[in-house]
Amino acid sequence: MSSLKEICSGLPLDPLPPNQGRDPNVPHAPIRTPNLTAEEERLALRNALRYFPPSHHATLASEFAQELRQYGHIYMYRFCPTLRMRAYPIDQYPCRTRQAAAMMLMIMNNLDPAVAQFPQELVTYGGNGQVFSNWAQFRLVMHYLSEMTEEQTLVMYSGHPMGLFPSLPSSPRAIITNGMVIPNYSSRDQYEKMFAMGVSMYGQMTAGSYCYIGPQGIVHGTMLTVLNAGRRYLGSGDLRGRVFVTSGLGGMSGAQAKAAVIAGCVGVIAEVDEAPLRKRHEQGWLMEVTSSLDQCIKRIREAKSAKTPLSLGYHGNVVDLWERILLEFERTGELLVDLGSDQTSLHNPYNGGYYPVQLSFQQANQLMSTDPDRFRNVVQESLRRQIKAINKLADAGMHFWDYGNAFLLEAQRAGAEVQKVGGGATEFRYPSYVQHIMGDIFSLGFGPFRWVCTSGNARDLAVTDNIAATVLEEMSANVPERVKQQYNDNIRWIREAGKHKMVVGSQARILYSDQKGRVSIALAINQAVADGNVSAPVVISRDHHDVSGTDSPFRETSNVYDGSVFCADMAVQNFVGDAFRGATWVALHNGGGVGWGEVINGGFGLVLDGSEEAAKRARLMLNWDVSNGVARRCWSGNSNAYETIQRTMEENRQLLVTMPFPVQDEHVLDRALQG
Numbered sequence: 001m002s003s004l005k006e007i008c009s010g011l012p013l014d015p016l017p018p019n020q021g022r023d024p025n026v027p028h029a030p031i032r033t034p035n036l037t038a039e040e041e042r043l044a045l046r047n048a049l050r051y052f053p054p055s056h057h058a059t060l061a062s063e064f065a066q067e068l069r070q071y072g073h074i075y076m077y078r079f080c081p082t083l084r085m086r087a088y089p090i091d092q093y094p095c096r097t098r099q100a101a102a103m104m105l106m107i108m109n110n111l112d113p114a115v116a117q118f119p120q121e122l123v124t125y126g127g128n129g130q131v132f133s134n135w136a137q138f139r140l141v142m143h144y145l146s147e148m149t150e151e152q153t154l155v156m157y158s159g160h161p162m163g164l165f166p167s168l169p170s171s172p173r174a175i176i177t178n179g180m181v182i183p184n185y186s187s188r189d190q191y192e193k194m195f196a197m198g199v200s201m202y203g204q205m206t207a208g209s210y211c212y213i214g215p216q217g218i219v220h221g222t223m224l225t226v227l228n229a230g231r232r233y234l235g236s237g238d239l240r241g242r243v244f245v246t247s248g249l250g251g252m253s254g255a256q257a258k259a260a261v262i263a264g265c266v267g268v269i270a271e272v273d274e275a276p277l278r279k280r281h282e283q284g285w286l287m288e289v290t291s292s293l294d295q296c297i298k299r300i301r302e303a304k305s306a307k308t309p310l311s312l313g314y315h316g317n318v319v320d321l322w323e324r325i326l327l328e329f330e331r332t333g334e335l336l337v338d339l340g341s342d343q344t345s346l347h348n349p350y351n352g353g354y355y356p357v358q359l360s361f362q363q364a365n366q367l368m369s370t371d372p373d374r375f376r377n378v379v380q381e382s383l384r385r386q387i388k389a390i391n392k393l394a395d396a397g398m399h400f401w402d403y404g405n406a407f408l409l410e411a412q413r414a415g416a417e418v419q420k421v422g423g424g425a426t427e428f429r430y431p432s433y434v435q436h437i438m439g440d441i442f443s444l445g446f447g448p449f450r451w452v453c454t455s456g457n458a459r460d461l462a463v464t465d466n467i468a469a470t471v472l473e474e475m476s477a478n479v480p481e482r483v484k485q486q487y488n489d490n491i492r493w494i495r496e497a498g499k500h501k502m503v504v505g506s507q508a509r510i511l512y513s514d515q516k517g518r519v520s521i522a523l524a525i526n527q528a529v530a531d532g533n534v535s536a537p538v539v540i541s542r543d544h545h546d547v548s549g550t551d552s553p554f555r556e557t558s559n560v561y562d563g564s565v566f567c568a569d570m571a572v573q574n575f576v577g578d579a580f581r582g583a584t585w586v587a588l589h590n591g592g593g594v595g596w597g598e599v600i601n602g603g604f605g606l607v608l609d610g611s612e613e614a615a616k617r618a619r620l621m622l623n624w625d626v627s628n629g630v631a632r633r634c635w636s637g638n639s640n641a642y643e644t645i646q647r648t649m650e651e652n653r654q655l656l657v658t659m660p661f662p663v664q665d666e667h668v669l670d671r672a673l674q675g
Contacts, residue, residue: 032072129204548629582617
């Protein structure tokens with residue numbers, strides 16, 4: 001068994017570790033199909049071998065070539081550590097600075113088998129959200145972090161550690177970029193080749209930025225989405241006896257089961273892969289599991305009638321589930337579903353992100369690698385069937401939304417009937433959850449703020465929970481009414497967080513907070529570290545899916561209507577601005593959520609160590625990290641954002657934002673254009 005000291009000592013070369021291959025006891029990523037030419041295969045192998053001295057090339061070349069041909073990528077399984085991957089307490093990492101130790105903790109949490117979707121392929125979530133491209137990169141990064149001083153910055157190019165470069169103590173300790181490809185070459189097919197050759201990487205959002213906190217990270221946002229969907233579509237936040245049907249129980253989508261129960265409704269979630277289904281059930285996130293559609297319908301009726309919260313996992317294809325619910329409606333006139341969505345990984349539709357109804361799970365995994373063109377056709381036919389059933393149920397009164405997973409985008413590409421008559425480029429027959437539900441929340445400055453207690457001690461997490469709740473309760477007395485609802489939802493969430501047992505991996509918490517709330521919570525936690533009430537530093541972060549962090553025309557910025565929806569200035573400015581305002585590390589990614597080439601997004605980590613310097617950094621950086629996006633949303637014409645940034649400027653006289661003057665008389669435009 002290797003130790004933390006051993007995995008921080010660089011690549012083990014004398015002797016090489018034994019090649020154990022794949023562990024049959026953990027789930028594995030689908031086989032990739034990069035379709036490399038003979039010359040590209042040669043280049044992929046050459047690129048992989050450059051991590052090792054020539055004396056090892058003869059040994060490693062043949063096994064790397066086999067991995068490339070067998071799995072479509074060189075993961076370097078030989079160098080996968082035998083040490084159990086998890087977030088060890090910060091004091092256990094051999095290093096010179098606690099900022100580096102905090103990053104080590106976050107990286108190892110992303111690769112914890114209890115957290116990661118495909119741990120041996122270094123995939124945290126989303127089917128292809130990589131932490132690194134191969135195990136040599138992991139070992140080199142851990143070594144660099146163990147050697148780093150506070151006058152060095154680790155530079156990361158798409159999983160590859162370019163090295164430690166001299167910098168200032170005030171500089172970030174790591175700068176991460178993932179998938180920064182010239183726009184004209186940012187297609188899916190080109191990505192598969194670049195990833196196979198080891199020169200680019202898809203970091204999803206918080207996989208490649210080392211900030212994933214397990215499915216809890218999305219539970220809260222999903223709960224808020226379902227709760228606010230009830231308020232908008234059903235006229236009530238009381239969801240007892242209401243049924244929410246969706247799909248996916250993997251890395252991110254696993255949150256849906258827990259969120260449905262917390263929101264008080266009946267959640268029915270289809271999942272074709274038994275491994276994540278079993279994992280969520282064992283973790284207590286999923287109350288019941290069945291592979292019978294008859295049992296599904298029976299339990300929906302019982303829970304609906306009794307008005308008892310339920311999370312029911314259907315082991316089968318969601319298309320079968322939708323078609324059966326439609327059949328029940330056609331037979332009896334009873335509409336068994338109120339709310340519907342989908343969280344299959346459709347950013348990655350042809351490589352394991354979506355399983356077509358016509359094939360079993362095993363058949364699909366085989367066909368996607370042996371006959372990719374035929375598999376593509378089968379997937380598109382399945383999407384058309386799925387939309388056909390959803391459309392009929394929606395006509396009968398169900399409310400459906402797109403969960404920002406490219407579901408409607410891929411359905412449209414498949415020829416399904418999802419177009420919106422007279423709609424813009426980012427509008428479909430059904431809204432995205434940002435357009436109808438979360439967009440207004442973002443425009444108020446609210447987003448997924450999170451923190452990790454690096455001691456690994458549950459007591460520290462309970463203390464920080466109480467700090468956050470107390471801060472929000474004090475602040476909620478003096479906020480506008482539309483903001484107060486958000487505060488109340490989050491106070492309830494944080495007060496009940498402990499009893500819902502949502503920690504998987506690191507001792508972490510998430511809540512949605514606005515700018516003032518984030519700054520106040522961070523400063524209060526930093527003070528608690530200084531006073532010794534929290535026993536070790538706390539890392540603050542957020543999902544990239546936030547107010548300012550992501551330019552994503554089919555998700556985070558889908559409610560921007562001034563023509564700038566395909567522009568990415570906001571996300572890039574955010575990354576740069578966080579870097580020089582005090583973040584411990586920053587990341588900028590191509591892809592995330594909706595998929596490669598569809599979005600630019602970024603995130604950060606900031607270590608609160610109880611110092612005055614940490615407080616100064618938190619205040620400066622968090623204010624920017626929210627105001628940037630609110631200002632952009634204000635300029636695009638969002639009235640919530642206008643009011644929010646106006647209020648923020650009144651509170652901070654150093655903030656001066658260019659405010660828009662809306663056209664009040666449309667006839668002015670008519671006359672000018674007719675003339």
